[in-house]
Amino acid sequence: MASRFTRLTTVVPQLARGYAAPAKTVKVPVTLFGLNGRYATALYSAAARQNALDAVEKDLKALDALVVKDKGVQAFLENPTINRKVKLDGINALLSKAGKPSEVTKNLFETLSENGRLDQTTKVISSFAELMSAHRNELSLVITSTKELDKATLNKIAESLQKSGLSEGKKLLVSNKVKADILGGLLVEIGDKSIDLTVSTRLAKLNKLVTDSI
Structure with missing residues (x-):
């Protein structure tokens, strides 16, 4: 299991795991700061390299809509007493409701789970939306x-x-x-x-x- 990351460069490989395609240079449209900004930037880079920006955005919008609709989901993610694996299973179940999620999306939540950051889910989604808006x-x-x-x-x-x-x-x-x-x-x-x-x-x-x- 991957350890907690301390630099952005360690997050991108986690999000892009499982791909043998050579890395391509990705220009991020706007610089974001803070923990959520780093995760969102890493996600953007990984998704861009796999031509999966639209797919990842669709996944995250669907998940965000479910969180907004049911405040219990956000409480579930933010509860520190709930096991990481249980939280990850819950996220995957929610994603599956909207269809088959992108591998990059699944890797994001695996990384957040491994690093104990699933409580930051909605903030990462918001930061990614900011990047996509700048991208367009x-x-x-x-x-x-x-x-x-x-x-x-x-x-x-x-x-x-x-x-x-x-x-x-x-x-x-x-x-x-x-x-x-x-x-x-x-x-x-x-x-x-x-x-x-x-x-x-x-x-x-x-x-x-x-x-x-x-």
Whole structure:
């Protein structure tokens, strides 16, 4: 059984085990940090070498949907008292519900199990999704409002940003969050940038102005 890894270079062979094909150079679309970022990056590299990126993404999306649907699954994965083998069997059973999983996907969970990291499953899935989005030259656009916005309004905002330098020439993935506590206006988050046009922020600035003048 493989020991816990300390460097990314030891994870890639674990995820790509069982293949005799010569390794090819893989350019990762974005650099991720932290433990989950390293696992996701290793998974991306292994999947790219086997031309299995789409298959792995499909597997992970199916598993993530099951976790979201049943909070008991996440509790099961995070429970430190449950044997690693039992957890791995549970993961494999969930994956089989969506069809036959990719060998690279199965190797990921075997590696997570061997290293005692199955509790990080959802975080690794999220990090891999970030890599795939960058791979497709996509950029997240989250528009927060006090009530749900209609499609025409969302498209109008997206089109304006698409023409600006903020979009970086990438395809925008638009989503709408509803938060009553912003009181009004919009909070626009595009990639790692944000444009805060909310009433709550304006009021906070006004209150600070009044307080500082006293």
